[in-house]
Amino acid sequence: MSVSTAALDSSVCAPLPVLGQDVTVPLVTGGEVTYAALDYAASAPALQRVWDDVAAYAPYYGSVHRGAGYLSQLSTDLFENSRRTVAEFLGCRADHQVVFTRSTTDSLNLLAAAIPAGCQVFVYETEHHASLLPWRDARVTYLNAPRTPGQAVETLERALADRDPYGPALVCVTGASNVTGELWPVKELAAAAHAHGARIVLDAAQLAPHHPVDIAELDVDWVAFSGHKLYAPFGSGVLAGRADWLQAAEPYLAGGGASRKVARRADGGVDVDWHTTAARHEAGSPNVIGVYSIASACKALTEAGFDTLVAREQELVRRVREGLAEVPEVQVLSLFGDDAPRVGVISFVVRGWNSSHFAAALSAEYGIGVRDGLFCAHPLVRTLLGSDPQDPGECGAPEAEPGERSLNAIRVSFGAGTPDEHIERFLRAVSELVRQGAQWKYRTEDGRCVPDRGEAARTV
Numbered sequence: 001m002s003v004s005t006a007a008l009d010s011s012v013c014a015p016l017p018v019l020g021q022d023v024t025v026p027l028v029t030g031g032e033v034t035y036a037a038l039d040y041a042a043s044a045p046a047l048q049r050v051w052d053d054v055a056a057y058a059p060y061y062g063s064v065h066r067g068a069g070y071l072s073q074l075s076t077d078l079f080e081n082s083r084r085t086v087a088e089f090l091g092c093r094a095d096h097q098v099v100f101t102r103s104t105t106d107s108l109n110l111l112a113a114a115i116p117a118g119c120q121v122f123v124y125e126t127e128h129h130a131s132l133l134p135w136r137d138a139r140v141t142y143l144n145a146p147r148t149p150g151q152a153v154e155t156l157e158r159a160l161a162d163r164d165p166y167g168p169a170l171v172c173v174t175g176a177s178n179v180t181g182e183l184w185p186v187k188e189l190a191a192a193a194h195a196h197g198a199r200i201v202l203d204a205a206q207l208a209p210h211h212p213v214d215i216a217e218l219d220v221d222w223v224a225f226s227g228h229k230l231y232a233p234f235g236s237g238v239l240a241g242r243a244d245w246l247q248a249a250e251p252y253l254a255g256g257g258a259s260r261k262v263a264r265r266a267d268g269g270v271d272v273d274w275h276t277t278a279a280r281h282e283a284g285s286p287n288v289i290g291v292y293s294i295a296s297a298c299k300a301l302t303e304a305g306f307d308t309l310v311a312r313e314q315e316l317v318r319r320v321r322e323g324l325a326e327v328p329e330v331q332v333l334s335l336f337g338d339d340a341p342r343v344g345v346i347s348f349v350v351r352g353w354n355s356s357h358f359a360a361a362l363s364a365e366y367g368i369g370v371r372d373g374l375f376c377a378h379p380l381v382r383t384l385l386g387s388d389p390q391d392p393g394e395c396g397a398p399e400a401e402p403g404e405r406s407l408n409a410i411r412v413s414f415g416a417g418t419p420d421e422h423i424e425r426f427l428r429a430v431s432e433l434v435r436q437g438a439q440w441k442y443r444t445e446d447g448r449c450v451p452d453r454g455e456a457a458r459t460v
Contacts, residue, residue: 018417175207181345236290
């Protein structure tokens with residue numbers, strides 16, 4: 001397979017500047033190469049714009065909501081302005097709340113803690129564990145993996161029609177799969193949920209960095225996403241949407257900031273008057289820098305023009321899929337088929353290769369960072385690979401030796417900061433590894449496939 005620079009149409013727009021784009025890494029075969037970060041679905045590199053904004057603010061860092069000093073007031077304004085920026089980015093309505101959390105996982109656990117008693121939750125087995133697992137205190141109906149977007153809607157409609165129509169219900173669904181990158185029919189699923197008296201929360205962890213998300217347009221009740229996938233570091237997330245369940249629920253964490261008034265009772269106890277605003281679920285000192293970094297990323301993506309960014313990413317998706325299709329040994333994983341729209345997340349397996357071995361060779365011999373494993377979506381990957389639920393394999397911890405078949409898959413993911421050269425190098429590396437084999441021997445160490453550093457390990 002030959003890959004030329006002309007194969008990629010960069011005229012759409014240039015990649016956005018990100019941190020680490022000039023970092024070099026050593027190759028096990030000798031020398032160094034600029035690192036190709038193709039693991040955006042796990043954590044995207046921070047935009048340079050975000051880092052610059054944070055660096056400019058850092059000297060003015062102060063406590064939020066509690067200080068009379070200038071820096072505290074400045075930081076409070078920045079924190080609350082960031083909330084407004086995120087609300088605008090998501091198309092929130094005036095009566096919506098934007099709650100800052102640690103991550104998508106934290107956001108969905110917060111919502112799970114806020115759902116009314118007796119709520120029935122509907123979730124597809126295809127979800128990331130962040131969406132699949134938080135509903136421990138609810139009645140959960142797990143829906144089988146659909147094979148078309150239409151089947152996804154039909155499956156949900158049948159399940160909702162069979163429920164008790166008088167109790168509260170919630171549907172949780174991803175916007176874009178963290179395994180296949182395929183877009184889900186969110187608007188249609190929202191319509192189905194509301195037609196049956198249910199609410200819906202959108203896991204936008206993989207959608208928001210790649211595609212505009214508008215709560216009003218999609219007609220979802222809540223949106224959850226993580227900053228570290230949206231080109232913003234520092235461990236912050238967002239839960240945005242309807243306020244009523246959040247206002248009625250006990251605070252997610254009890255502590256300062258969530259309370260408006262605390263008083264001792266005559267009997268020695270404590271009475272607490274909790275906030276009804278987003279602060280109700282933001283107890284403790286907030287991650288001001290993390291929140292600001294999310295707002296900065298939202299502004300940067302909006303100002304760059306999301307339509308333009310989407311167009312460029314779709315060109316990269318097309319090239320990767322076409323390049324992988326030229327290698328017969330590669331099987332790309334898909335629920336909805338080749339024609340399904342998707343973001344820059346593609347998972348595959350290579351016939352004759354242990355997925356961990358292949359990913360290790362991409363890193364050690366080509367300086368390419370991808371991900372291998374079950375991607376914290378075990379039921380989905382098992383379904384896509386046609387495996388038995390009891391087959392071995394863990395998220396990020398393959399058990400097979402190099403060369404042996406493993407349950408795990410390989411995931412390449414990219415986005416607004418990905419240079420064309422990284423895609424070209426990846427496709428060239430896949431072709432060379434399949435046709436020529438690895439240049440180095442590998443072994444399993446602590447559950448990971450790693451190069452054997454001994455001189456005798458060389459095969460070329």
